[in-house]
């Protein structure tokens with residue numbers, strides 16, 4: 001794995017030049033197909049399991065999860081109704097309750113209570129399901145309102161899934177600005193002001209996406225402030241903790257992730273096992289406080305899907321998901337949970353946070369680099385910051401872009417960039433299963449050397 005480049009070294013359109021334009025008329029020998037996979041496909045893959053992959057949010061993949069996925073693929077059980085394969089539904093319910101307990105989510109979110117959790121493909125799907133459920137809840141509560149006046153709130157740091165899902169549902173999305181002085185967290189006053197303005201203009205705020213661990217900087221919105229306001233105005237509060245949520249497995253990170261406020265106020269909560277959570281793609285979670293709202297929105301049962309005389313015994317997965325059938329994801333999650341146990345899961349998170357402390361300490365000591373926001377769990381965000389009195393932000397951004405271009409052209413490490421509050425910066429996210437201190441220290445050396453080289457190149 002580490003012997004291949006981190007980033008695919010191919011040009012756009014490379015594959016079209018290598019493969020025929022049509023399906024072969026006659027079936028081909030399977031060995032040749034596998035050989036071509038090695039020859040043509042592997043070189044075009046960016047190596048997400050490389051120990052020096054620090055871009056986006058790394059995927060902490062494990063062989064146990066891969067085996068679980070292979071088994072699930074070989075079973076092909078869409079599991080939309082309990083009877084389609086009782087084990088699919090029942091294992092999913094069990095692993096989601098196990099996970100809720102490991103994360104400290106209250107009993108409200110477990111299947112034994114009013115709520116419960118299921119596995120979705122992505123955090124975007126989880127949000128879409130929550131939005132549809134919230135819309136139905138609102139209309140049921142206030143049948144006289146006009147749903148075309150609905151407005152969804154996200155922050156300027158919310159992942160693009162907020163805007164995208166608003167677009168899918170045809171609902172206006174209002175972006176609320178966050179400040180560098182609040183470490184890019186969305187605050188209650190900002191939301192309250194927006195609600196008052198929108199209500200005065202005849203709009204109906206009904207959904208708020210709060211993030212625990214934003215993509216750019218790992219910021220955590222003030223769930224305590226937002227939750228109270230959301231409840232006051234009957235707004236559904238969804239917590240998108242796609243990346244950072246798995247850190248709830250460690251009690252010492254629960255305050256940072258605002259677990260108490262999540263338990264008090266969230267209507268739905270999502271985190272992805274397929275990012276930092278040791279399970280390979282795809283395994284996103286969605287927990288809801290009240291399952292009735294989800295099933296009221298998504299239960300469409302023609303005669304051919306109707307279960308016989310078993311109502312209210314088990315949930316039917318098709319009433320919690322956009323698709324009818326879904327992949328048997330619970331199997332790989334179960335394999336990973338059993339292989340690692342809570343202690344192993346916690347150790348994985350703690351090790352990566354410790355590596356980020358090491359990395360951030362190097363940045364803080366660097367004469368040329370400076371953190372843009374406080375390190376968040378396993379993520380650091382930084383830029384070149386020169387102590388020149390008359391340097392304008394646009395000049396500094398230009399220099400930082402030039403530095404990032406140098407980093408992006410390398411095959412031996414992978415980091416990604418972002419922009420927050422007009423500041424261009426570089427992100428360093430730790431999470432790969434094979435990443436160790438030596439890889440982090442080497443990456444820091446490269447990053448600092450390239451920064452010196454960019455500065456030497458001039459503004």
Ligand code: PLP
Pocket residue numbers: 056057121122123124125159161211213214215240241242243272284
């Ligand atoms: N939310 C946050 C905070 C993210 O960082 C990301 C991806 O990086 C997502 C959502 C999107 O996740 P998915 O690809 O599972 O939809």
